[in-house]
Amino acid sequence: MTKSCWRHLDLSLCSLRIWDQVRGQPAHPDNPARFCHLLEETRSLLSGRNFLHENETAQPIKIRSPGETLIVNIRLMVAAVMAKLFESIGKLGLALAIGGGVVNSALFNVDAGHRAVIFDRFRGVQDVVVGEGTHFIIPWVQKPIIFDCRSRPRNVPVITGSKDLQNVNITLRILFRPVTNQLPRIFMSIGEDYDERVLPSITTEVLKAVVARFDAGELITQRELVSRQVSEDLMERASTFGLILDDVSLTHLTFGKEFTEAVEMKQVAQQDAERARFVVEKAEQQKQAAIISAEGDSQAALLIANSLMEAGDGLVELRKLEAAEDIAFQLSRSRNVTYLPSGQGTLLQLPQPKESRHRAARLRPDSGLNAWDERGRTAAP
Incomplete structure (x- = not known):
């Protein structure tokens, strides 16, 4: 230690208790004046020495007073x-550690979306629900129980039977939270793990x-109707335990393997039946179309026959003229030059006037064998 350190150090440490350890004598001498003299001399000697050196601290100090001389070991004294x-x-x-521990145990924090219930060792669970923030409790006597009051999801799988005795696998998704003012009752009657104890059973x-x-x-x-009935009944049942269900939905719905295969086979059979019915209906429509077409052709033929019987060959001649007119129109629109041979074989056997036909009959070599009637038809001789 340096001289300045000794100056800043309170020299009153060389008090009665220090002299008790150094001298091994009672703290209150009979002569107070002599003791004060020794104390002042010790202070002056200590403040004037440098104790950084080993030799200085190892050497003893002699303190003289009237009638007494003390030898003090500085190392032991320091x-x-x-x-x-x-x-x-x-x-x-x-003392600071004990005080900090006591203060720390007397404070607790409640996070956002949480609530606390105070358990007292002497009075039990208190009815007051503690809100968010920092609060004081009595250490060891009181203990806070923190509850999460936010909506939390939970999936509950259930295997049950339908009305027709088919196994159904259903998974229900629930959003739940506790009623805040009923937390003391929930803690006393159910416990902190209320969701594990209540939700699976009531679901x-x-x-x-x-x-x-x-x-x-x-x-x-009717899945929507089933989901609505499950939601209404489950909310009513959960309210008796102090729980609020914000949402209830059916997320998974399957049946047994045998029932699934039977449904698939039924669907395949229905599709085959629909396909066969379509084929039958198509054939029936084709049949009706053929009948209608045949009836139309029959009626058309009958009308043509009646027309021929009534008008003779006039209808046929009219159709020939229309066909010839159409051919001539098409040829006139063509860019190519068309040469038509002369004679009766040109395009169609177009009808000719009666005089022309009689003249042609007279010019033919076999005019004596056949004769033309008045309507232009050949007749037997």
């Missing part, structure tokens, strides 16, 4: 002073009761 100093610091640190109970009212096919076709 060790005693530092021991007293560290002891005081240790006591202060221990299974409600699902089995609702699914048993419907057939397997109705569970698929």
Whole structure:
């Protein structure tokens, strides 16, 4: 230690207790004046020495007073002073640690979306629900129980039977949260793990009761109705335990393997029946179309025959003229030059006037064998 350190150090450490350790004598001498003289001389000697060197601290100091001489070992004296100093610091640190522990145990925090219930060792669970923030409690006597009051999801799988005794696998998704003002009752009657104790049991109970009212096919076709009935019954059942269900939905709905295969086979059979019915209907339509077409052709032929009987060859000649006119029109629109041979074989046997036909008959070599009648038809001789 340097001289400046000794000056800043309280020299009152060389008090009665230090002299008790150094001299091994009572702290209160008979002559106070002599003791004060020794104390002042010790202070002057200590403040004038440099204790950084080993030789200085190892050498003893002689303190003289009227009628008495003391020999003091400086190393032992410094060790005693530092021991007293560290002891005081240790006591202060221990007191601070104990005080900090007490303060820390007397405070607790409630996060956002949470609530706390206070359990008192002497009075039990208190009815007051503690909100968010930092709060004080009595250490060891009181203990806070924190509850999460936000909506939390939970999936509950259930295997039950339908009205027609088919196994149904259903998974129900639930969004739940506790009623805030009923947290003390929930903690006393159910416990902190209320969701594990309540939700699986009431969900299974409600699902089995609702699914048993419907057939397997109705569970698929009327799924919305089933979900609504499950939601209403489950919310009513959960309210008796102090729980609020924000949403209830059917996320998974399947049947047994045998029933699934039977449904698939039924669907295939229905599709085959629909296909066969379509083929039959198509054939029936084709048949009707053929009948209608035949009837139309028959009626057309009958009308043509009647026309021929009434008008003779006039209708045929008219059709020939129309065909010749159409051919001539098409040839006139063509860019190519068309040469038509002369004679009766040009294009069609177009009708000719009666005089022309009689003239042609007279010019023919076999005019004596056949003769033309008045309507232009050949007649037997």
